[in-house]
Amino acid sequence: MMRTTRFYLAFLAVISVMGGGAQAQFGLESQPEGDRLVRIDATFATKVIVPGSTQLLGVRFQITPKWHIYWRNPGDSGSQTRITLDLPEGFKAGPMVWPRPVIHATEWETTFGYHGETMLFVPVTAPAVIKEPSIQIRVKADWLVCDQICLMGSGSTSIELPVAKAGASVPSLKDEPGSAFAKGLACIPVPYQKVKGTIARLEMADGRMALEVTGPTGGAASIVFVPDLTPGVTSEGGVSTPATISGDRYRILVPLALKPENALGKPLEVAGVVLFGNNRLDPAVSIRMPIKP
Numbered sequence: 001m002m003r004t005t006r007f008y009l010a011f012l013a014v015i016s017v018m019g020g021g022a023q024a025q026f027g028l029e030s031q032p033e034g035d036r037l038v039r040i041d042a043t044f045a046t047k048v049i050v051p052g053s054t055q056l057l058g059v060r061f062q063i064t065p066k067w068h069i070y071w072r073n074p075g076d077s078g079s080q081t082r083i084t085l086d087l088p089e090g091f092k093a094g095p096m097v098w099p100r101p102v103i104h105a106t107e108w109e110t111t112f113g114y115h116g117e118t119m120l121f122v123p124v125t126a127p128a129v130i131k132e133p134s135i136q137i138r139v140k141a142d143w144l145v146c147d148q149i150c151l152m153g154s155g156s157t158s159i160e161l162p163v164a165k166a167g168a169s170v171p172s173l174k175d176e177p178g179s180a181f182a183k184g185l186a187c188i189p190v191p192y193q194k195v196k197g198t199i200a201r202l203e204m205a206d207g208r209m210a211l212e213v214t215g216p217t218g219g220a221a222s223i224v225f226v227p228d229l230t231p232g233v234t235s236e237g238g239v240s241t242p243a244t245i246s247g248d249r250y251r252i253l254v255p256l257a258l259k260p261e262n263a264l265g266k267p268l269e270v271a272g273v274v275l276f277g278n279n280r281l282d283p284a285v286s287i288r289m290p291i292k293p
Helices: 003-018 020-025 180-185
Strands: 038-044 054-063 068-075 082-086 102-105 110-115 117-125 134-146 150-162 199-205 208-216 223-227 233-235 244-246 249-258 269-276 284-290
Touching: 038 134, 038 150, 054 068, 054 110, 054 134, 054 180, 068 102, 082 117, 117 180, 199 284, 208 269, 208 284, 223 249, 233 269, 249 269
Parallel strands: none
Antiparallel strands: 038 054, 054 117, 068 110, 068 134, 082 134, 102 110, 134 150, 199 208, 208 249, 223 269, 233 249, 244 249, 269 284
16 A cells, blocks of 8 residues: 555544544544445356356445545555455355456556446355255455545445256356346456457567567557556556557557566466556456566
8 A cells, every 4th residue: 555545544543533523623524434435235147056166256346426446456556455255165266356447547646446336256166065055155345445535444245045956057147238247247358368469478678578469459549558466577667558559559568577586486477457448348458478487
């Protein structure tokens, strides 16, 4: 969390300790708490649990107008949104699946996150045998929500689902275009390998390794690369890197700094998303490539 955010949080903590009189003195007597500014609910991809299957759990965040929460790489300041699942015995949760972020830029900083509404996803794998007739999944989310100030918030929800027979074929909300679930999935970046004409490769530029991405613009007038958080690998192109557009093609060149000693024991890789426009429903392409020692 960067200096500006820490200042606001410390300021609010002092006001809280000083009590209601101080809140009135500072004009904060009606200041909403962070958990009131964001509402969450949960939706499962199917209306039943099929033993042995893996499906997505969607957690929808409805955010008060003008406020925003953060992507996994918050940018110059902020803190990523977190989801914790309380699952029945034998169930397993996979890594969170994030929709494309929106860039929030001011004259002081650039951050990446969500406003209005967004849905984050968690893969849930059921055990091969479920003895209970139904199961419950409890969801807890924590966030930092910001406008002129930043507030920590949290919320909880749950979902109960009946258990179907193993191997049962059941409909999925992802196949219902009008559902909030399907709309949320539409915001997930597409892997670059699946986008015709898009090429991502590592090359040497000015004596250092760089990521080069080229591809069709799709008619977008503004294209930007936003780096992901990758231990031991950082982008030296700034907090984000704009594309050079020529005709109907774009090119992005991102200089990289490699520090294997900071990789936390993980293989080095470069990752991020290419954003075609800055609206929630605009297309996005995901990049993730290993870096050989």
